[in-house]
Amino acid sequence: MNTTAGTPRPDQKIAGIFGALMNRGQGKEGVREGPNAIREAGLFTQLKECGIRALDYGDVEIQAVASDDEWKKVKYCRTVASGCKQIAEKMELIIKEHGIPVMLGGDHAAAIGSIFGHASAQRQLHPPTGSSSSELHAPLAVLWIDAHGDINTPLTTATGNLHGCPVSFLLHEMTGYIPHDLPGFDWIKPCLTADRIAYIGLRALDQDEMYLMEKLKIKYFPMQLVDQLGIQECLKQALAAIDPKGVLPLHLSFDIDALDPSDAASTGTPVMGGLTLREGLQIAEFVHKTGRLSAMDLVEVNPELGTPHQRAKTTEAACAIISGALGKPRQGVPFPPGFELPLPA
Ligand SMILES: NC(=[NH2+])NCCC[C@H](N)C(=O)O
Ligand SMILES: [Mn+2]
Ligand SMILES: [Mn+2]
Numbered sequence: 032m033n034t035t036a037g038t039p040r041p042d043q044k045i046a047g048i049f050g051a052l053m054n055r056g057q058g059k060e061g062v063r064e065g066p067n068a069i070r071e072a073g074l075f076t077q078l079k080e081c082g083i084r085a086l087d088y089g090d091v092e093i094q095a096v097a098s099d100d101e102w103k104k105v106k107y108c109r110t111v112a113s114g115c116k117q118i119a120e121k122m123e124l125i126i127k128e129h130g131i132p133v134m135l136g137g138d139h140a141a142a143i144g145s146i147f148g149h150a151s152a153q154r155q156l157h158p159p160t161g162s163s164s165s166e167l168h169a170p171l172a173v174l175w176i177d178a179h180g181d182i183n184t185p186l187t188t189a190t191g192n193l194h195g196c197p198v199s200f201l202l203h204e205m206t207g208y209i210p211h212d213l214p215g216f217d218w219i220k221p222c223l224t225a226d227r228i229a230y231i232g233l234r235a236l237d238q239d240e241m242y243l244m245e246k247l248k249i250k251y252f253p254m255q256l257v258d259q260l261g262i263q264e265c266l267k268q269a270l271a272a273i274d275p276k277g278v279l280p281l282h283l284s285f286d287i288d289a290l291d292p293s294d295a296a297s298t299g300t301p302v303m304g305g306l307t308l309r310e311g312l313q314i315a316e317f318v319h320k321t322g323r324l325s326a327m328d329l330v331e332v333n334p335e336l337g338t339p340h341q342r343a344k345t346t347e348a349a350c351a352i353i354s355g356a357l358g359k360p361r362q363g364v365p366f367p368p369g370f371e372l373p374l375p376a
Contacts, residue, residue, distance in 0.1 A: 046083065046357050047130030048074070050090035051118050051330075055107035056140025056194030059299045061335025066090060066135035068334035072346035074353060081359045082367065085133075088125060091117050102214055104191035111140050111193045112215030118144030119151065122326060126152035133353060136330030138194040138299070139181055142284050143219065146173060146201055149282050149326045150222035170280065171325065172273040173201075173228040176314055177286040178302040180233060180240035180251075184208040187239040194331075195237075198228065204247050225249050227279075229269035231257065231314065232289035235302045254304055262310045266317045280325030283318050283356055285311075287331050287349055297337040297345035308348050315355030329353050 050066025070087075078085045093114035102108050118134065122145050125132040134145045150169035157170045175181070175198070182198040183189075186208065199205045203221040225247035233253040236244065244251055250272040252265040260268075274281070288298045291305035306314075318324050332349050334342050355361070 045130045046078065046085040046133050047088050047125035047128065048085055048133040048135065049088035049121055049125070050135045051093075051114070051137035051141040051144070052090050053093050053111070053114050053118075053137035053141040055093065055095075055110045055114070056138040057190075057192040057299055058106075059333055059336065062136065062138050062299060062331065062333040063093075064334050065137055065330070065332035068342070068346045069135050069329070069332060069349050069353075072343070072350050074350045077350055077354050077359065078357060080364055081354065082365065083354070083357050083359065085357075086130065088121065088132075091121050093117075096215070101191065103186070104188060105185045105193065105213070106191045108185070108193065108213055109215035111143075112219075115141065115144030115147070116218055119148030122148030123152045123155075126156075126326070131324060131357070132326045133357075134326075134328045134330070135349075136328060136332070139177075139284075139286055139328075139330045140193040140197055141330060142181075142328050143193075143197045143200050145326065145328050146197075146282055146284065147219060147222055149280075153280055153325070154222075169222045171223075171227070171282055172270075172279040173223060173282045173284060174269060174273070174314075174318065175228055175230045175284045175286075176232050176289045176306075176311075177230060177284075178232055178235050178288045178305055179286070179300065180230065180236045180244060181286075182240050182243050183237060184239075185210055185213050187237075189237060199243075202228070202247070205243075227273050229273045231262075231265055231269060232306050234304055235300075254306075257306065257310065262306075262313050263317070266314060270317075270321070277321070279323065281318060281321060281323045283315075283324060283327040285314075285327065285329050285352055285356075287329065287345060290348060295332075295345040295348050296341035297333055297335075298331045299333050299336065300331075308351070311348065311352050312355045312361060315352045316361070319356050319358050324356055327353070327356055
């Protein structure tokens with residue numbers, strides 16, 4: 032290894048990486064092994080090689096709440112709710128310590144906690160000015176990369192899986208759709224308006240989700256638009272919609288199933304016809320380039336699914352996307368300012 036590798040770049044915030052061992056937002060247990068599989072695939076080494084500083088904040092264990100019976104159709108709502116609360120606290124801690132939290136999932140229900148925690152921290156850093164719009168939403172915008180909309184409500188979900196519902200808990204416009212007596216979730220308050228979230232990669236919206244997207248005028252770029260416009264144009268338009276002035280801290284919530292199963296098969300709800308890894312990397316790099324990445328999720332890696340080869344590809348893709356979002360240049364290892372290659376004496 033050459034001596035420039037690992038030279039920390041002082042201009043950069045430290046990434047605070049933690050595992051959210053959430054596996055009750057859907058039925059496949061192995062997704063709680065996602066964070067360790069991503070670590071084992073070499074995430075920290077890769078970051079270090081590029082001079083990107085990162086700290087491992089350990090894991091948030093999800094404690095099973097006793098007698099967590101289904102509420103109507105919804106499965107494990109008390110367990111998911113209490114896990115998300117801990118995740119929110121972890122996010123706040125990392126942001127208070129001036130880091131960029133990177134949540135490794137776990138299933139996407141964990142994003143209820145990560146985005147709520149991110150929003151609370153931003154609110155504390157930038158208290159509302161008293162205007163009605165600043166009261167309404169915390170200063171942040173969310174880019175949601177996914178095959179799915181994850182905007183089902185506890186009443187409309189067909190599967191009862193909360194990983195298909197996180198966005199409905201976060202939007203002010205959805206308040207009326209969240210039942211008051213849903214056990215465990217009394218702590219969660221919406222923290223975003225629908226104009227602050229955009230989606231890329233969609234190809235499996237449920238009927239009610241499609242209705243909500245249209246009704247709330249959410250900006251979304253399904254796969255056919257990615258094909259028609261190209262990923263760069265989708266990114267430009269998505270960010271212009273959620274952050275027209277280009278000033279907001281950004282939360283990148285990346286579900287690995289946004290990628291095509293040929294690049295990321297080890298995930299619980301794969302859908303054909305997805306983003307290429309290269310499009311995924313362009314998303315990560317685009318967000319990095321704004322200089323406003325403030326937190327990210329990389330969720331739904333389930334190393335117990337697929338062949339060993341598919342598992343290796345999926346975890347490698349996850350590492351590459353995280354590294355890209357944190358500033359790894361795709362061409363290789365960067366050299367620090369002032370570096371000169373020694374000549375032979
Ligand atoms: N985060 C995910 N992979 N979500 C998949 C959701 C699938 C389906 N729409 C559901 O609500 O159950
Ligand atoms: Mn998904
Ligand atoms: Mn998702």
